[in-house]
Amino acid sequence: MSEVVISARSVSKIFGSGADKVTALDAVSVDIFQNEFFTMLGPSGCGKTTLLRLIGGFEEASSGKILLEGNELNDLPPYKRPINTVFQSYALFPHLTVRQNITFGLEMQGIDRAKANHRADEMLELVRLAQYGDRVPSQLSGGQQQRIALARALAPAPKVLLLDEPLSALDLKLRKEMQVELKRLQTETGITFVFVTHDQEEALAMSDRIAVMQFGKIQQIGAPREIYDEPTDRFVADFIGDSNFLPGNLVAAANGKHALTLANQHVIELPSVRSGQKTGDVTISIRPERLGLVAENLADQTHLMGSVKSVIYFGTDTTYEIDLGNDQTVKVRTQNGTGAMDDFGRGERVGVHVPADAIRVLVD
């Protein structure tokens, strides 16, 4: 892996005191690498903005350290950090033209006007708004303001760019466009992006790595595929995409493998589990699209038997809810148009195919 740019060392942030004390961040540690698109994902109030503001210098940590390329940042004010921010409200200066907005940071750094203007033109080119330099922000659409905010923050070529839900004010179509645009800008500039969102699809689509946060803690850090395919706990499995949760019983077998018993005595052999995995009663998660359905007469002991409780057609795919008895249901998503699967009707008995490699035993 490449070099670490930002690292947080057990950073905590406590707002207020006494009865209305809020622990916004609870001993968070994370390393963010050079040239990385790093996303912090989590539900509202989990501390994403707080962590971002600590990195930017707008808030002071209650304890812990934040390092930039190994140097402690804690006492540096925002204007001495080579880190720029794209604010959620864009915060474009309304009394300045687009070009003046972009050159602001450069002038504050003491770069002469001609050079700064040249750089502004480059930036306008980069965000594809070359003709808009002389307008004022109020003459731009939301999407255009967004691009200018990006251009302004990128102009001083910061070591790290912080983005706090920059796309949340845009409508769906524009948001999709800007996702592509942001990814392109990150690749082209090679600047480390630290991106905050509570939209899991957005996070999966854009990030090199994702940190999933809850209650001021980072629950899991990993590449999108890792987070999606190998969630370590129930919160992550539930927050990212759809998951089935089933109780099971895990027993270590002599050959180093494990045997997982699901509620109706159905035994599956797991080739590997996480090291240090406790045995006994566990919760497992399975993605609905990893499950398959077969008609009852084709099912054997490798299938979980159940009956179809509901069928929801989504166009590209269909979601079946299967009643396994004992108050347990699983969702099964099948791709339409592949011809591999027959249609099943409500009440029909079916066998659910559970591939061993789709099973994640969760840490409780």
Next chain:
Amino acid sequence: MKVDVSNPLWRFRGITSTAMFFFAYLYLPIVILLALSFNENKLATIWTGFTTDWYVTALSNDDMLRAAKNSIIVAVSATILATIAATFAAMGMARGRFRGEVGVSAMLVLPLLVPEIVTAIATLLFFVALGIKLGLITVIIAHTVFCIPFAYLPIRARLEGMDPALAEAANDLYANEWQAFRRVTMPLLWPGILSGAMLSFIISLDDFVISYFVGGAGATTLPIYIFGMIRIGITPEVNAVSAMMLIVSIVFVSVSFLIDRIRY
């Protein structure tokens, strides 16, 4: 006049005539004063013909000019001091929550509610107790105090409508606190500051009670001078001076109002 039919007030019979009466009640005396300032007759209340002589007389009256000069010195000084204080107060209050915030904000505007005569006597006692000689300086100090809330309110309103992320964005883009203030906060705030300053100026220019108490000899301001003239009798010259003050007030208040409407 365009009538908004959805406004339930328009369903009341006689609303128009009531409003007319009300406006007449407010402005008729001023209109009469203006008219009589052009009256040729020395007895201010009997109309005999049009003249602008009274304005000439007023403007060549040395005592009147001295009083006007005092008024302007006081108003300008008080305005500058009050506006600076109000700007810092508003920025401090906008900085964030703190204990006793409500109390401090109430104290800032309380002078608007305290009866002026009480403030006047209290201020006078204060100066006398401290052994400060009454004069223009004491008037300026007293005016500064009661001008602060007038300057404070429009500045505060401006700040309230300003995205706090703007100052942060300036800091983020390598501007230190002072540069952020000068390059971003100040340019966005200036309509509020100017509007507050113009209001302060007019309030100071118009003040009678406090100036009367803390002024002492040699610190006669225009309202006090006019009061002195009236004791001899209402002359067209008094009307002319009053009319000129009225014009200045109207200009300042209108400009202040227009500036306050500037939006980015």
